[in-house]
Amino acid sequence: xxxxxxxxxxxxxxxxxxxxxxxxxxxxxxxxxxxxxxxxxxxxxxxxxxxxxxxxxxxxxxxxxxxxxxxxxxxxxxxxxxxxxxxxxxxxxxxxxxxxxxxxxxxxxxxxxxxxxxxxxxxxxxxxxxxxxxxxxxxxxxxxxxxxxxxxxxxxxxxxxxxxxxxxxxxxxxxxxxxxxxxxxxxxxxxxxxxxxxxxxxxxxxxxxxxxxxxxxxxxxxxxxxxxxxxxxxxxxxxxxxxxxxxxxxxxxxxxxxxxxxxxxxxxxxxxxxxx
Amino acid sequence: xxxxxxxxxxxxxxxxxxxxxxxxxxxxxxxxxxxxxxxxxxxxxxxxxxxxxxxxxxxxxxxxxxxxxxxxxxxxxxxxxxxxxxxxxxxxxxxxxxxxxxxxxxxxxxxxxxxxxxxxxxxxxxxxxxxxxxxxxxxxxxxxxxxxxxxxxxxxxxxxxxxxxxxxxxxxxxxxxxxxxxxxxxxxxxxxxxxxxxxxxxxxxxxxxxxxxxxxxxxxxxxxxxxxxxxxxxxxxxxxxxxxxxxxxxxxxxxxxxxxxxxxxxxxxxxxxxxx
Amino acid sequence: xxxxxxxxxxxxxxxxxxxxxxxxxxxxxxxxxxxxxxxxxxxxxxxxxxxxxxxxxxxxxxxxxxxxxxxxxxxxxxxxxxxxxxxxxxxxxxxxxxxxxxxxxxxxxxxxxxxxxxxxxxxxxxxxxxxxxxxxxxxxxxxxxxxxxxxxxxxxxxxxxxxxxxxxxxxxxxxxxxxxxxxxxxxxxxxxxxxxxxxxxxxxxxxxxxxxxxxxxxxxxxxxxxxxxxxxxxxxxxxxxxxxxxxxxxxxxxxxxxxxxxxxxxxxxxxxxxxx
Numbered sequence: 019x020x021x022x023x024x025x026x027x028x029x030x031x032x033x034x035x036x037x038x039x040x041x042x043x044x045x046x047x048x049x050x051x052x053x054x055x056x057x058x059x060x061x062x063x064x065x066x067x068x069x070x071x072x073x074x075x076x077x078x079x080x081x082x083x084x085x086x087x088x089x090x091x092x093x094x095x096x097x098x099x100x101x102x103x104x105x106x107x108x109x110x111x112x113x114x115x116x117x118x119x120x121x122x123x124x125x126x127x128x129x130x131x132x133x134x135x136x137x138x139x140x141x142x143x144x145x146x147x148x149x150x151x152x153x154x155x156x157x158x159x160x161x162x163x164x165x166x167x168x169x170x171x172x173x174x175x176x177x178x179x180x181x182x183x184x185x186x187x188x189x190x191x192x193x194x195x196x197x198x199x200x201x202x203x204x205x206x207x208x209x210x211x212x213x214x215x216x217x218x219x220x221x222x223x224x225x226x227x228x229x230x231x232x233x234x235x236x237x238x239x240x241x242x243x244x245x246x247x248x249x250x251x252x253x254x255x256x257x258x259x260x261x262x263x264x265x266x267x268x269x270x271x272x273x274x275x276x277x278x279x280x281x282x283x284x285x286x287x288x289x290x291x292x293x294x
Numbered sequence: 295x296x297x298x299x300x301x302x303x304x305x306x307x308x309x310x311x312x313x314x315x316x317x318x319x320x321x322x323x324x325x326x327x328x329x330x331x332x333x334x335x336x337x338x339x340x341x342x343x344x345x346x347x348x349x350x351x352x353x354x355x356x357x358x359x360x361x362x363x364x365x366x367x368x369x370x371x372x373x374x375x376x377x378x379x380x381x382x383x384x385x386x387x388x389x390x391x392x393x394x395x396x397x398x399x400x401x402x403x404x405x406x407x408x409x410x411x412x413x414x415x416x417x418x419x420x421x422x423x424x425x426x427x428x429x430x431x432x433x434x435x436x437x438x439x440x441x442x443x444x445x446x447x448x449x450x451x452x453x454x455x456x457x458x459x460x461x462x463x464x465x466x467x468x469x470x471x472x473x474x475x476x477x478x479x480x481x482x483x484x485x486x487x488x489x490x491x492x493x494x495x496x497x498x499x500x501x502x503x504x505x506x507x508x509x510x511x512x513x514x515x516x517x518x519x520x521x522x523x524x525x526x527x528x529x530x531x532x533x534x535x536x537x538x539x540x541x542x543x544x545x546x547x548x549x550x551x552x553x554x555x556x557x558x559x560x561x562x563x564x565x566x567x568x569x570x
Numbered sequence: 571x572x573x574x575x576x577x578x579x580x581x582x583x584x585x586x587x588x589x590x591x592x593x594x595x596x597x598x599x600x601x602x603x604x605x606x607x608x609x610x611x612x613x614x615x616x617x618x619x620x621x622x623x624x625x626x627x628x629x630x631x632x633x634x635x636x637x638x639x640x641x642x643x644x645x646x647x648x649x650x651x652x653x654x655x656x657x658x659x660x661x662x663x664x665x666x667x668x669x670x671x672x673x674x675x676x677x678x679x680x681x682x683x684x685x686x687x688x689x690x691x692x693x694x695x696x697x698x699x700x701x702x703x704x705x706x707x708x709x710x711x712x713x714x715x716x717x718x719x720x721x722x723x724x725x726x727x728x729x730x731x732x733x734x735x736x737x738x739x740x741x742x743x744x745x746x747x748x749x750x751x752x753x754x755x756x757x758x759x760x761x762x763x764x765x766x767x768x769x770x771x772x773x774x775x776x777x778x779x780x781x782x783x784x785x786x787x788x789x790x791x792x793x794x795x796x797x798x799x800x801x802x803x804x805x806x807x808x809x810x811x812x813x814x815x816x817x818x819x820x821x822x823x824x825x826x827x828x829x830x831x832x833x834x835x836x837x838x839x840x841x842x843x844x845x846x
Binding site: 046049050053054057058063064065066067068069070071074075078092267268270271272273274275 | 597598599600602603639640641642643669672673674675676764765766767811812813814815816818819
């Protein structure tokens with residue numbers, strides 16, 4: 019079994035030396051936040067969703083982020099075309115199934131993407147991931163003593179195996195599995211749910227790390243932790259009385275200034291207990 | 295005649311207890327600001343404009359915001375479909391006729407929306423509302439002594455009656471009428487006209503209150519006052535020398551931190567005098 | 571030969587007295603930043619890209635910004651139609667060839683725009699301008715002693731003449747030529763490359779000045795310098811430790827507060843040396 023490698027200094031160096039170009043096919047609500055986040059980490063963002071250019075654009079990219087936040091009839095084929103090309107070229111793809119479960123279209127499209135493309139990573143919240151993977155959140159038997167977090171750990175593991183990908187399910191506790199190992203992360207702050215784009219930005223950060231060839235489990239841990247810890251630090255700086263826009267700026271500032279040392283020190287990670 | 299009810303504490307509580315999901319079909323310029331504003335007030339935003347999903351999305355929403363700021367051929371039918379579904383289900387809809395009057399298309403589409411859908415609220419500036427309702431801003435007789443503000447109060451009242459809706463016309467003095475009562479609001483700061491999205495955000499706030507089942511006149515008063523008073527407070531904090539981006543952040547911060555007590559205390563509202 | 575006119579006080583007054591309406595057909599990533607930048611300078615932004623309305627919209631505008639950052643099949647004809655109408659009416663147009671060179675589509679579309687429309691200004695970075703104009707960045711002979719900056723000065727001059735436009739090529743040193751004069755500007759800060767939209771915002775500022783009927787060379791100098799100096803001032807305020815989002819806000823603040831006096835004082839401009 020592969021060990022989790024956290025030479026954060028080395029990873030940070032990797033990003034600096036080979037700034038990844040992260041191609042996004044994403045929504046218009048948080049595109050600016052995602053672009054600034056990628057830049058804050060030392061990467062280069064490019065947003066392009068026109069069918070005629072996505073295949074060529076992804077060919078020069080280091081990774082591809084597919085985010086279905088504002089899905090359009092015209093961008094669905096773009097996602098498939100760019101994804102296929104990325105797969106052919108071995109360029110990592112990450113899926114953010116924003117709002118999946120809310121409408122038949124989103125669920126259908128996300129499932130089609132899941133079926134037709136090989137994703138390196140899939141990051142979504144519990145509700146989105148339930149809808150995407152088609153489970154009810156209760157995979158354990160009635161007499162099981164396991165708690166809900168373990169339930170999601172198990173789901174992440176099973177889904178990662180089934181779809182041969184790495185799965186990150188975010189919630190009060192975030193769980194990530196590459197099908198071999200499961201980790202639980204318990205950083206974060208409730209205020210992060212009160213700003214738009216915290217999920218999208220976490221996904222874009224994972225895109226940066228994947229683009230820098232960080233292994234998928236580590237990329238997911240780093241991306242999700244970085245956002246969660248930035249959320250903690252911004253709250254510690256500003257307190258309960260601060261306005262939400264100042265909080266949002268504080269979070270984005272910490273995304274850019276967070277050092278490997280602070281990240282390592284604050285990260286609350288434990289290996290998930292899976293009863294198979 | 296129904297009295298204006300301002301139990302702001304109760305309304306704030308209502309939003310907290312039943313966070314409204316506010317479905318937006320809106321423009322790409324201010325979508326992020328609108329989303330963050332809805333979150334700042336305790337609601338949940340969702341932006342979705344693809345024809346295939348809007349009917350389903352609005353079905354699970356508490357209210358629908360239709361904003362024509364960056365109108366597209368593809369979003370016009372989405373607005374109509376989502377609006378019809380909202381009407382069938384009794385979900386409140388608010389129209390923001392951004393830029394109506396500037397082009398034939400915008401005026402035509404806004405008039406078509408007005409004709410085919412039952413809006414709970416329509417909020418726009420004087421120029422937009424003149425174009426939407428097709429008046430010249432001079433409904434009074436030549437020998438009338440009424441001033442321009444009263445003119446708009448009268449127009450708001452007449453249009454609210456004619457279209458069986460609630461009308462908010464923003465300007466130096468904002469007027470709102472539900473066809474029975476007319477109120478004039480004189481909060482605000484000139485700097486609000488120097489940041490993009492202040493109108494769109496006011497509309498989204500009204501969407502939050504409508505989604506929490508606040509009556510339309512009260513929802514309009516609260517939405518428009520909240521934006522206006524946030525604009526005053528940000529200016530008081532920062533002064534004339536501050537940069538416009540800091541001012542914008544100050545406004546958005548106050549949108550989230552404004553208490554019912556401060557809102558009540560600062561609100562400059564008077565019942566409009568209508569000579570019928 | 572026309573002299574470069576820098577009565578900045580007068581230009582600032584011109585913008586205030588006749589606030590230009592700057593019509594943008596632009597990308598969804600930085601549209602909000604561009605809109606706020608135009609407002610910060612005293613102009614009025616309007617973003618509209620629907621084919622059915624762009625011709626009418628541009629007719630009431632003072633200038634037109636065409637930015638190909640997120641090019642779509644549907645916006646390409648809108649750019650052509652709006653551009654032709656602007657040309658007919660003598661309304662200045664500025665092109666920002668974002669990402670040109672990255673894909674065949676962008677290069678093809680930008681070249682088509684260049685061929686079919688008369689641009690008053692074209693602003694892009696070195697790589698984009700190389701792709702747009704189809705040169706290799708090496709127009710000098712092998713034994714030439716001229717340095718790279720002079721190379722770009724020469725290119726700017728030649729391209730401005732060839733296409734009868736004014737060309738601004740941004741880089742470590744920015745060069746601008748109207749085909750008669752060449753200027754080199756050496757303000758700026760490396761951090762500006764770490765925020766999205768600094769190029770788009772510079773283009774929008776040029777759009778404001780062109781809309782206020784400032785001659786193209788001066789409009790370019792002012793637009794590019796204003797962004798560059800705002801970037802310097804924000805860094806001086808905040809230092810190396812600041813987060814990137816705070817830096818971004820600092821830049822946007824200075825865009826709005828920069829006085830003609832400070833701009834004039836800090837501007838590092840020299841006339842380019844061209845060996846013809």
